[in-house]
Amino acid sequence: MSDITTAEVSVAVAIAFVFFLLGFTSHFFLTKKEVTLEKQVALLILVSWLSFAMISYLQARDLSLFFNAAGMGAVGNLLGIKTSELLGSLIKRK
Amino acid sequence: MKTFVRDYLLNVLIATLVLFVGSFGISHVKTLYYTHADVGNFYVRGDLIAEDVCVGNSSHLVMSDREVKGSEIGYSATLIRELVRVENDTFVKVYEESATPFIEKREGAQARVQQLPASLPIGEYRWNLYLTIDVHGVDRPVIPPLTSNVFEVINCE
16 A cells, blocks of 8 residues: 555544544533534534644644644633633632 | 634633743743753764765765664754765865654665765765754754765766
């Protein structure tokens, strides 16, 4: 098998693995009613971030800092952190 | 949705700031660490073998072992192979090739046919092999070449 084909297969397997992990773990955290549009968008960002992270790992490259930040932002949303409220309360305290 | 977008943008902003400060701090610490790294911790096995070539020959057999052994974990080194022409006891660089042997690791001595940059004119040439730690703190010119082999381009007729 040539190098290019091997790389393509590795990438496909990596992306499939990410989807599998997310699908599997979502059963523990989310019921069907809880999957709102916001969470779907956040999940989409998270999946693309993890997929690209896998690809970059396989190709021994670094992901852009901003792309990492975008993915982490989605994680924050999925965890249910209400950042604006949190920051608001912190500012009010001062 | 509005709250989601606002929260998401704030999350991204915070993550960017944290990542930026973190990466800046890590790179600063790395620079400090590598500045104190010692080239003497590395050694390269094998030699460069250079044989005389005829005018017009475009290839040259160069024997070298590119594997670098580091005695301390955490350093990375770059090998620089340089071809210079000797002109009145001064060296004029003709060609340079660099490799990071930790990534491009090979086993055993490597003999390969080196493509010469162009048909070289008659004269004395030298292959130099430098080993340098891949950081800004180490100034390459102060490091003498590990091996330095002379060959001549001669008229074969």
